[in-house]
Structure formats: C-alpha cells, structure tokens
Amino acid sequence: MSLTDHVFLYCERGTNELLLAEPVNAASNAGFLLAALIGLMLVLRRPREQRSSDHFLLIALVLLIGLGSLAFHLLASRATELADVVPIGVFMLVYLGFALNRFLRVPPGWTVLIVIGFAAIASIILQLKCWDGVVGVPGAEVADAKECVNGSVGYLPALVALIVVGRLLRERGHRAAPYILWAAAIFAVSVTFRSLDLSLCDHVIYDGRKIGTHFVWHLLNALTLFLLLRASLEAGGDGEGKALLRLPKARAPKEEGLPEEQASEPEEEAPKPEEAASKPEEPDLEPGDAPKPEEQASKPEESQRPEEPKATFPS
Numbered sequence: 001m002s003l004t005d006h007v008f009l010y011c012e013r014g015t016n017e018l019l020l021a022e023p024v025n026a027a028s029n030a031g032f033l034l035a036a037l038i039g040l041m042l043v044l045r046r047p048r049e050q051r052s053s054d055h056f057l058l059i060a061l062v063l064l065i066g067l068g069s070l071a072f073h074l075l076a077s078r079a080t081e082l083a084d085v086v087p088i089g090v091f092m093l094v095y096l097g098f099a100l101n102r103f104l105r106v107p108p109g110w111t112v113l114i115v116i117g118f119a120a121i122a123s124i125i126l127q128l129k130c131w132d133g134v135v136g137v138p139g140a141e142v143a144d145a146k147e148c149v150n151g152s153v154g155y156l157p158a159l160v161a162l163i164v165v166g167r168l169l170r171e172r173g174h175r176a177a178p179y180i181l182w183a184a185a186i187f188a189v190s191v192t193f194r195s196l197d198l199s200l201c202d203h204v205i206y207d208g209r210k211i212g213t214h215f216v217w218h219l220l221n222a223l224t225l226f227l228l229l230r231a232s233l234e235a236g237g238d239g240e241g242k243a244l245l246r247l248p249k250a251r252a253p254k255e256e257g258l259p260e261e262q263a264s265e266p267e268e269e270a271p272k273p274e275e276a277a278s279k280p281e282e283p284d285l286e287p288g289d290a291p292k293p294e295e296q297a298s299k300p301e302e303s304q305r306p307e308e309p310k311a312t313f314p315s
Helices: 023-027 030-045 053-075 078-103 108-126 148-171 177-195 214-232 260-264 273-278 293-298
Strands: 129-131 134-136
Touching (some): 023 053, 030 053, 053 214, 078 108, 078 148, 078 214, 177 214
Antiparallel strands (some): 129 134
16 A cells, blocks of 8 residues: 555545545635634733743644645545644644643643553554444454544544543633633534534535535634634633642741741731830829839920920929
C-alpha cells in the first residue's frame, strides 16, 4: 500500500479521484482556520503576563488541523490522510495534558502518566473493527472487517475526557468549566454527523450532488476547538480550580530576632499620640489641695506659651 494511493472514505467524494471532488468538505475547513485566527486575536489581547507558549501551541495545532484536513479533502491520498488525523491526535493529547496540569493542578509526573494511559486506550480502540454484527479486533481470517460507525469510534475517548474534565471543573467552580462542557456537547453532535455521512449520503443532496454530512462535522468541530481555545485563557490567575493533589504550602519566613509564635501574630496598633492626649485623666483634688508636679506635666498644653503655675496657700 503506497502513500500516494487514493482513499475513498466520505460520501461527497464517492470514487472520484479529481482534485475538487469534495468542494463542500474542502470549503468547510475554513471553520478551523477562522477558529485559529480568532483564538490568536484573543490571546494577543491579553496582557503579556497572562499569555504562555501553551496558548500559541494550541492555536498552531488548530491551524494544522484545518490545513491537514483541507489537503486530505483535495488530494484524498494515504499521505494526506496522515496529515489529517495526526494533528487531531496530537491536539487531543496536548490539550488533555494542559487541562490536567493547568486547570486541575495535577502535578507534571501524574499528568504524563495519565496522558500515556489515555493514548494507550485510544490506540486500542482504534484497532476495533466491525464485521457480521461483531465488534472487535479482527484476525487474518476476517476479510470484510470495516471501520465501526465510519471510523468515529476513535473519537469516543476524547469525548469521555471532555465530559470528565468539564464536570470536575464545574465541581470546583472553575471559570473554564462552561466552555469545556459546551465543547463536549457540541463535539458529541459533531461525531454523530460524522458517523452518519455514508448512511445519509442519498438523502443529503445539493445542486444535484450527494454531499453527505461530513461538512457538518468540520463546522461543529471548529466550534468545539474554538471553545477549547477560549477555555485555555482561563488557566491560572484568580478563580482557579482546587487542586486534585495538593502540595504543602510554603511557610512565611520568620522575622529576625523574634520567636515563631510572636512573628506570626499581627502587631497591635499603638494608640495615636493625638488620641491619647485628647482625653487626659483628671486627678481628684480635695478643696485647697495643690496638684502634684507630675500630674501637671501630664496635662496637654492649652496654648503654645505655657502659663506660670499659680501658688496656692492653705487657708
């Protein structure tokens, strides 16, 4: 099997090998390019400290998804089929790692292990085929095995991951949760239209041409990816979700020369001099008693020029 061999997978192409055999499917890839462009504009509008290389990587992958899909629906070869599916697979793995680490605060080591496990499960599911009402991995003796639901079964792990991550984020009150859950709902509808492309081929006709429903998969998938790009902008900052695995918090440094307990207690505010001087204590004097010198000194000055003390004599 050569990489230049033609592939006939979708309704609109049929068995036509011409470059423009799928005009509707090819044109609908503009949705991916538009999603990448708007996502880039949103990132560039953010302050520099709120951007990261992750955002630009995700945008670049969405752009590659659109270009790869466009190439496949124009040339329909084994090589362009790889250009179509590989960026999608890479995006799924990268975004899962991003969501685990940046949204759910899973440590990097656990994030890598989970992503590897997800890739292993997805690889096993991709091997499933359908024949004679059986779903499984066919042996050499099975000659009529075909892709289940037009090859859409390979996207089920991604759908499950979106639902699980979205629900976890909603429980933690994360601002990205609505975007993830809406992306999951739209992606479920998108996969359905992809699966029904060949089944509805004879019923979806435009200008005398059978076009199927694959173009709807493109448009809804572009919207799904845009929502995921928008959700990525909510990573970090205030309103961040609770960590799945908490790390010990760093203790505040102690002040030099103070014990730990004393350094951690807030200092009480000293009374202001003017407040303390505003209410002087009046000594209790008996008639004819002269005030003591220290009591006189504690009284506030009534004027800038002090008065001379008056002598009193006992009667």
